[in-house]
Amino acid sequence: MKNSTKITNASIESAGLPKDPKYAIAEYIWNGFDAKASHINIKISSNELGYIERISIIDNGDGIDPKLLNHSFGNFLDSLKKTSPKRSSYTRGKKGKGRFSFSLFAARASWHTIITEENAFREYSIRIARDTKEVYEITEPQKSTADCTGTTVTLHGVFGLNASTFESDEFIDFLAQEFGWFLHLNKDLGYTIQINGTPLSYEQLIQETETTSITIYTEKENSYLFKINYIRWKHSIGDRYYYYLLNSQKTEVAKVLSSFNNNAIEYHHSVYVESVFFDHFEQSDILLSNDSNLFSEKEQQVVYRRLIAELRDLLERKQKKYIREQAVEIKLKELVQKQILPQYTDSTPDQQRKETLLKLIQELYIADPRVFVGIKTDLVRTYLGFLDLLLQTERKTEILPIIQQSIPLSDKEKERIRLLLK
Secondary structure (H helix, E strand, O other), X not given: OEEEOOOOHHHHHXXXXXXXXXXXXXXXXXXXXXXXXXXXXXXXXXXXXXXXXXXXXXXXXOOOOHHHHHHXXXXXXXXXXXXXXXXXXXXXXXXXXXXXXXXHOOOEEEEEEEEEEOOEEEEEEEEEEHHHOOEEEEOOOEEOOOXXXXXEEEEEOOXXXXXXXXXXXXXXXXXXXXXXXXXXXXXXXXXXXXXXXXXXXXXXXXXXXXXXXXXXXXXXXXXXXXXXXXXXXXXXXXXXXEEEEEOOOOOEEEEEEOOOOXXXXXOEEEEEEEOHHHOOOOXXXXXXXXXXXXXXXXXXXXXXXXXXXXXXXXXXXXXXXXXXXXXXXXXXXXXXXXOOOOOOOOOHHHHHHHHXXXXXXXXXXXXXXXXXXXXXXXXXXXXXXXXXXXXXXXXXXXXXXXXXXXXXXXXXXXXXXXXXXO
């Protein structure tokens, strides 16, 4: 049976479909996870010459409800996921483009889906051709012998690609960066992505990880336990930097931007917080729009504010550790290579003063890395020149009060700078 969408083939082509095949594949993977899948397998069927016969993306999600086809397949740019009241923040297919992205590199696409209906498994298929995307064809649902739900998207008539495209390090790295954070978020639930049966590895993206827990007590003598999983990634991941709030079923109910989303350093991080405290909250955009709307009761608001304060303290300690051990060395090398430091002779006094200035720069960068970001090179050179001049006088101890006017310093940071200037 053929059905028409509410758009034309030309309007789909002009609506901004993915221009790169790997992004199209990512769309189909996200669609599977959006359907509550935990396992997704990408199968590339090719011959010895690398010619691709078909590409299949198989998931064990809930399947596609035939009663909702007019909404999910019939309304381009109006996906159900856009208005779903219980979607997690990682739901990506909000505009319904994903199902048409095959047209970039395939002649047609088919969806074979298995659903549960009246306590029985039923299956049917949907087909769309590249040249007539305004029409989709469906078969009548039939009784199925399968033992679980799921959907298999198969792309036929593949062109412009060969098997090596999906075996390349570039493709594997892309999927790891796009989905690594999500797989880690759900690792205890056994979530996996496979490519021709081989699990996608993302552990190589993780630079540092730590699991801890905190208990927050209230004036009413209630207590809430929060399990915290901190991750520092080697590279940028497929999401911004958040505190992910999970209930006791490890389902994300909300996410809150961390206060460390700046480009001053390459500090790629995620923090996952799991607690029964979040059990009675729904996954809705209302929760994500305003932190103060997350909790209505006063006690819950107090606990939430204390939690966020604890998380900020954790990230501040972790970021300073990262800067001290890695980032500051990169910054110092950059200042030397760009010849931003004052000129020094080989004399002992000059070399001692240079060493003091470098240590002072290190302390400033650790305290607030933004001090050297977004400022013209000439201004940084002038700033460091003035510091060097003060270091040559008896008034060098006055450097600390000057710094405090622009950079907030902890007591330990003040003491380190004070000892340095002696």
